[in-house]
Amino acid sequence: MTLRFAIALNGASFEAADWISAARQADEARLDFLTFDDSFGRSGPDAVLVASRVAPLTRHVGLVPVATTTHTEPFHLSTALATLDHVSRGRAGWQVRVSADPAEARLLGRRAPLDFDELFAEASDAVEVVRRLWDSWQDDAIIKDVATGRFIDRDRLHYIDFAGAYFSVKGPSIVPRPPQGQPVIAALTHQPQARERLDVDVYFVTPADVDSAAKIVRQLPAAKKVFADLMVYLDADQETAIRRRAATTSDAAVFAGTPAQLADLVAGWQPSGIAGFRLRPGSPADLTTITRDLLPELRRRGLFEPSSATTLRERLGLPAAVNRYQEAARA
Amino acid sequence: MPKQIILAAHFPGVNNTTVWSDPRSGSQIDFASFEHLARTAERGKFDFFFLAEGLRLREQRGLIHDLDVVGRPDTLTVLAALAAVTEHLGLAGTLNATYHEPYELARQLATLDHLSGGRAAWNVVTSPGAFFGENFRRGGFLDHADRYVRAGEFIKAARTLWDTDGGDFHIRSSQFDIEGRFGVPRSPQGHPVILQAGDSDGGRELAAEHSDAIFSRHHQLADAQEFYRDVKDRLARYGRTRDSLKIIPGVSYVLGDSDADAQEKAQHIRRQQVSPQTAILLLEQLWNRDLSAYDPEGPLPEIDPLVDEDDTIIKGRAGMYPDRLKTANEWRARAEQKNLSIRDLIIEVTGRQNFIGTPDRVASLLNEYVQTDACDGFILVSHLTPTGLDDFVDQVVPLLQERGVFRTEYQADTLRGNLGLA
Numbered sequence: 001m002t003l004r005f006a007i008a009l010n011g012a013s014f015e016a017a018d019w020i021s022a023a024r025q026a027d028e029a030r031l032d033f034l035t036f037d038d039s040f041g042r043s044g045p046d047a048v049l050v051a052s053r054v055a056p057l058t059r060h061v062g063l064v065p066v067a068t069t070t071h072t073e074p075f076h077l078s079t080a081l082a083t084l085d086h087v088s089r090g091r092a093g094w095q096v097r098v099s100a101d102p103a104e105a106r107l108l109g110r111r112a113p114l115d116f117d118e119l120f121a122e123a124s125d126a127v128e129v130v131r132r133l134w135d136s137w138q139d140d141a142i143i144k145d146v147a148t149g150r151f152i153d154r155d156r157l158h159y160i161d162f163a164g165a166y167f168s169v170k171g172p173s174i175v176p177r178p179p180q181g182q183p184v185i186a187a188l189t190h191q192p193q194a195r196e197r198l199d200v201d202v203y204f205v206t207p208a209d210v211d212s213a214a215k216i217v218r219q220l221p222a223a224k225k226v227f228a229d230l231m232v233y234l235d236a237d238q239e240t241a242i243r244r245r246a247a248t249t250s251d252a253a254v255f256a257g258t259p260a261q262l263a264d265l266v267a268g269w270q271p272s273g274i275a276g277f278r279l280r281p282g283s284p285a286d287l288t289t290i291t292r293d294l295l296p297e298l299r300r301r302g303l304f305e306p307s308s309a310t311t312l313r314e315r316l317g318l319p320a321a322v323n324r325y326q327e328a329a330r331a
Numbered sequence: 332m333p334k335q336i337i338l339a340a341h342f343p344g345v346n347n348t349t350v351w352s353d354p355r356s357g358s359q360i361d362f363a364s365f366e367h368l369a370r371t372a373e374r375g376k377f378d379f380f381f382l383a384e385g386l387r388l389r390e391q392r393g394l395i396h397d398l399d400v401v402g403r404p405d406t407l408t409v410l411a412a413l414a415a416v417t418e419h420l421g422l423a424g425t426l427n428a429t430y431h432e433p434y435e436l437a438r439q440l441a442t443l444d445h446l447s448g449g450r451a452a453w454n455v456v457t458s459p460g461a462f463f464g465e466n467f468r469r470g471g472f473l474d475h476a477d478r479y480v481r482a483g484e485f486i487k488a489a490r491t492l493w494d495t496d497g498g499d500f501h502i503r504s505s506q507f508d509i510e511g512r513f514g515v516p517r518s519p520q521g522h523p524v525i526l527q528a529g530d531s532d533g534g535r536e537l538a539a540e541h542s543d544a545i546f547s548r549h550h551q552l553a554d555a556q557e558f559y560r561d562v563k564d565r566l567a568r569y570g571r572t573r574d575s576l577k578i579i580p581g582v583s584y585v586l587g588d589s590d591a592d593a594q595e596k597a598q599h600i601r602r603q604q605v606s607p608q609t610a611i612l613l614l615e616q617l618w619n620r621d622l623s624a625y626d627p628e629g630p631l632p633e634i635d636p637l638v639d640e641d642d643t644i645i646k647g648r649a650g651m652y653p654d655r656l657k658t659a660n661e662w663r664a665r666a667e668q669k670n671l672s673i674r675d676l677i678i679e680v681t682g683r684q685n686f687i688g689t690p691d692r693v694a695s696l697l698n699e700y701v702q703t704d705a706c707d708g709f710i711l712v713s714h715l716t717p718t719g720l721d722d723f724v725d726q727v728v729p730l731l732q733e734r735g736v737f738r739t740e741y742q743a744d745t746l747r748g749n750l751g752l753a
């Protein structure tokens with residue numbers, strides 16, 4: 001079974017050319033998806049807009065920006081991500097993040113930060129609202145019926161009527177259902193609440209070795225796709241990579257070595273049951289080494305095969321998204 | 332030198348101007364439609380591409396309005412993607428000052444300005460009521476009277492953030508209390524271009540104080556000239572020059588081989604725009620009552636409109652009729668005099684096709700508007716998605732260029748520069 005590979009971009013560049021170059025490299029190498037890091041407090045561009053900026057210039061690669069649920073409007077998040085899915089023709093995803101930083105709260109001026117339990121309770125509601133809004137238009141809502149003068153069948157649009165402790169949202173969405181139905185939702189699962197509360201499709205986890213990877217996979221629901229995060233310094237000779245790694249510390253395991261050695265590690269971790277890896281390049285040069293040297297090496301060893309699936313869901317082996325309202329209407 | 336004309340391309344909207352029943356009409360949501368219109372506008376050396384926004388689907392009589400095109404993309408996300416398929420075209424998006432927050436929106440607009448190389452513009456709108464609020468955290472938190480207080484403070488806050496060049500800020504006003512470091516360095520335009528699209532006294536004053544351009548709905552020559560004078564006269568109070576604020580009405584046009592041919596086409600389009608069902612619906616918007624029992628091919632109602640501006644039959648769209656009774660009486664008189672059915676009358680009174688004729692005639696009319704200070708340019712609203720501007724770019728733009736009133740090449744690197752704004 002081939003593994004899936006993603007790259008985490010965390011650049012702060014405001015030059016479109018830098019993002020285009022990274023996205024095109026990934027696209028040409030047939031990497032499965034890119035994540036775009038973001039937070040309100042950092043110096044860097046808005047990740048959803050960066051992903052959208054590169055969407056028309058790429059054809060295969062999935063585009064998964066980070067967007068924060070704390071302080072933001074779930075309605076805006078839902079429509080922005082649905083639009084990213086339209087613009088990329090079914091390649092959009094979303095990495096959910098919460099913000100516990102009091103300084104970020106003051107940027108937005110809404111209220112004091114919540115504790116993690118509450119942050120994830122709110123994030124869970126936000127994910128629910130985002131998902132309901134994506135379903136609030138049935139795929140067949142647009143009828144263009146000249147005889148009755150109707151553009152839509154309004155019975156195929158649905159109020160979501162969400163009312164929770166943090167917000168209520170009426171719906172329906174202003175954006176027709178995205179091509180994937182439900183774009184892929186992912187989260188990094190450092191906090192137990194992220195695993196317990198969030199209705200996501202993909203977990204980013206940070207095992208130290210194959211055994212801890214296997215243990216994590218066993219603890220998570222089988223239908224979820226688990227990606228092991230790995231920070232990488234890649235060079236033709238191991239010494240250079242180790243020198244560049246220096247004293248780097250990370251929440252994820254840090255690898256320094258040659259592409260062949262990394263392929264060995266990938267082969268070694270494969271039996272853990274992970275769906276794939278999300279590689280975090282130590283520097284922009286490592287992105288190039290991943291796409292130019294590592295991926296071909298993995299292909300030679302049968303550890304990676306470019307996917308011919310056109311949507312990100314399909315590529316990750318996620319089932320086609322069933323529309324909750326359409327099902328309810330049928331029942 | 333004659334005044335230079337500003338031209339913008341409005342993506343066809345969610346109202347009955349957009350004809351979806353025509354076999355040539357394309358998707359309102361596929362990116363290919365946005366790309367086609369944007370590329371066409373750039374081929375025609377237009378100043379900018381324009382997107383409207385509505386934060387809730389329109390409703391009439393408590394039901395989701397189903398007769399017009401429904402659904403559109405998120406404004407900023409689609410503009411960021413259009414930056415990838417155009418090089419010079421300005422990218423203007425309508426965004427509501429009531430249901431956004433300054434840090435987030437200023438960051439997104441500055442991001443768009445960076446990622447497009449200086450082409451971002453924000454059309455600031457406010458919400459006419461609490462209807463949109465049901466989709467947002469704070470609900471309908473803002474009094475109607477305070478809509479421009481918030482909008483004005485919002486624009487000031489955004490400019491303060493942009494001016495930090497990625498540095499520290501502390502903003503305190505009646506609406507906002509925020510502080511910290513703004514995570515975006517100065518963008519190519521410094522300040523993305525600000526447009527405003529409200530028509531009340533408060534809206535005009537906001538434009539005079541803060542905005543670079545107004546998207547207006549005044550398109551009849553005399554009315555437009557009066558509006559133009561009114562807002563430009565307000566500028567001195569804020570120490571601004573008359574050419575620092577551009578007036579750009581939304582208009583539509585119809586081209587033909589002869590003027591008669593164009594008139595005939597225009598009539599055909601009007602009938603497409605006003606289906607029998609739409610005729611009743613538009614009548615209800617003035618009458619503010621359920622008129623579904625009336626025959627669109629029959630006479631106008633004898634009962635009077637309901638005058639209750641707090642409870643209007645249509646939600647999610649700005650009020651259009653300041654004096655319902657007066658307008659209703661005018662419509663009835665006109666229908667009686669010309670023996671018009673409801674549909675015939677609605678076709679006559681709700682159209683805004685003011686530029687109809689051969690390409691030469693349309694070019695002359697457009698130029699006359701600009702040279703006689705009815706406006707500084709136009710936001711062209713076509714009736715077909717996404718090919719509606721093709722003929723204008725092919726046939727009218729070259730004539731404006733020949734007359735020396737429209738650019739043949741982009742002159743500046745930024746939208747601000749192309750609009751002739753400081």
Ligand SMILES: Cc1cc2nc3c(=O)[nH]c(=O)nc-3n(C[C@H](O)[C@H](O)[C@H](O)COP(=O)(O)O)c2cc1C
Pocket residue numbers: 382383384385386425427455456457458459528529530531532533534535546547548581649
């Ligand atoms: C030409 C024009 C275009 C407008 N476009 C939008 C729009 O796209 N979205 C929106 O929410 N409001 C739109 N509006 C509404 C205005 O922003 C504003 O909310 C409304 O006119 C009420 O403000 P006023 O009382 O100053 O007129 C538009 C108004 C005008 C005149």
